[in-house]
Amino acid sequence: MRVVIVGASGNAGTALLRRLRTESDIDVAGVSRRLPENSTLEWHAVDIGEDGATDLLTPVFRGADAVVNLAWQIQPSHDQRVLYRTNVLGSRAVFQAALRAGVSSLVQASSVGVYSPGPKHAYVTEDWRRGGVLESSYSRHKVLVERMLDEIESDHPMLRVVRVRPGLIFQRDAGTEIGRYFAGPLLPARLLRFGWIPVIPAHPGLRMQAVHADDVAEAYLSILRSDADGAFNLAAGPVLDPRVAARAFHGVPMPVPGFALEGAAALSWWLRLQPVDRGWVRLGLKAPLMSCDRAADELGWRPRVDAVTALREVVAGLADRAHAETPPMRGDADMPGRMGGLLRGRLPGTGNPY
Missing domain, CATH: 3.40.50.720 (NAD(P)-binding Rossmann-like Domain)
Incomplete structure (x- = not known):
């Protein structure tokens, strides 16, 4: 084949x-x-x-x-x-x-x-x-x-x-890439190596798979x-929500209204502080949860890694600057979304990393 x-x-x-x-x-x-x-x-x-x-x-x-x-x-x-x-x-x-x-x-x-x-x-x-x-x-x-x-x-x-x-979709080698695409250069990624996130934003719509x-x-x-x-x-499974994340990273859920989440994303994106616009927050709040019964029944597919383990793995990869050698997943410090890129005027949400 x-x-x-x-x-x-x-x-x-x-x-x-x-x-x-x-x-x-x-x-x-x-x-x-x-x-x-x-x-x-x-x-x-x-x-x-x-x-x-x-x-x-x-x-x-x-x-x-x-x-x-x-x-x-x-x-x-x-x-x-x-x-x-x-x-x-x-x-x-x-x-x-x-x-x-x-x-x-x-x-x-x-x-x-x-x-x-x-x-x-x-x-x-x-x-x-x-x-x-x-x-x-x-x-x-x-x-x-x-x-x-x-x-x-x-x-x-x-x-x-x-x-x-x-x-x-999470894996360790995608840690640096996901950090560049979704968090930006101001995230203190090295602190995540302790597996501790003190405050977890909480909203009823923040339930994702x-x-x-x-x-x-x-x-x-x-x-x-x-x-x-x-x-x-x-x-x-399980569905990733603030309570699950708080248990996984020993943090405290802090209720945040949806308009505040969207507004913070919109303003910080407009100021070129991070690469995620308001639409991503809206998608996270509104996208439904999915049944995977068809994949199980017709493909015999059952995930071997649970969602919390996958999340922990990518967070550890983000903290350790894990990456792969393919162009989109490289760990170059001067790319947009990294601090080195910011110091060179390469702002988050700009440039073509692919």
């Missing part, structure tokens, strides 16, 4: 590469905008958002049994044109190239962000409304990409299309080896 992974150098991509390379009957190729150094894997350098990306991707995909599209940009949050160019137009280029190349399976990394606002004390299945959370550009882009897949499925019934909708990157990779492998199609939610 030949599998081409687009966006193979990111958080989920590196985990999936690790898993697939242990399978002797799977031939893997990676696609990314910038290539890792000193890798023995077959890599192709393609910026999927550029004009002509479809023409560049088509010969790469030709002969592949499956294309897995993991490519997605979260930063720079201050340049929405760049994000739309990669996330929406780039995904379209991947889909068009897969169709031209005659690939039989297309697996798309979607997200809980595709869902309309939903319950925080019940679980939605894969047929929940897919209208997204409008204040979040990340969510809007996920919705647009899934609508493209709806059209492709309708026009090409012989193509197997799978959408993978995970919660937050997470999953370890290795468990996500296992789900992708199960999908590739099956004939399943449609959507699959992926998350591990």
